[in-house]
Amino acid sequence: MQQLLETIGERLRATADIRVVYGEPITVGERTVVPVASVSYMFGAGGGKGSRQGQEGEGGGGGGSIHVRPLGVIEITPQGTRFIPVFDAQRVALLMLGAAGVLALAWRRYVRYLERRHR
Known part of the structure; x- marks a missing residue:
């Protein structure tokens, strides 16, 4: 298990580079564009060791994920x-859906409040 965690740590250190967030600059004429992204690393691991009477026990596992989302570009010109920014339609849709849910819950509570008040 220790070796697994060390291997994961080494690979994360190898990929945790500023160039992952800021891409290689692209220059065309007097204009330079630098891609910008958000990078998230998530991982977990677990293990067990023990025994029941007459049986040996041992186990382990792990997993991970890397999520890269484009944010936009930095444009550098003589001016x-x-x-x-990059327009992220999925993120906007999720935010709108969440806001609609919050408004629906607030409206429901308000209606219940009015019903109790008129009794």
Whole structure:
């Protein structure tokens, strides 16, 4: 188990580089564009050791995930530097769905409040 965790740690250190978040600059004429992304690392591992009477026990497992999401680009020109965000339709849709759920719950509580008040 210790060796598994060390291997995972080594691989994470090898990939945790600023170039993962900021891509290689691309220059065309006087304009340079640098891609920007958000990178998330998630992992877990577990193990067990023990025995029941007459049986030996041992086990282990692990898993991980790397999530990369584009955020936009940094544009560098002689006129200046600016960040141009990427429009993420899925994220906007999820935020709107969450907001609709919160509003529905708030409306339900308000209606119940009015019903109790008029009794």
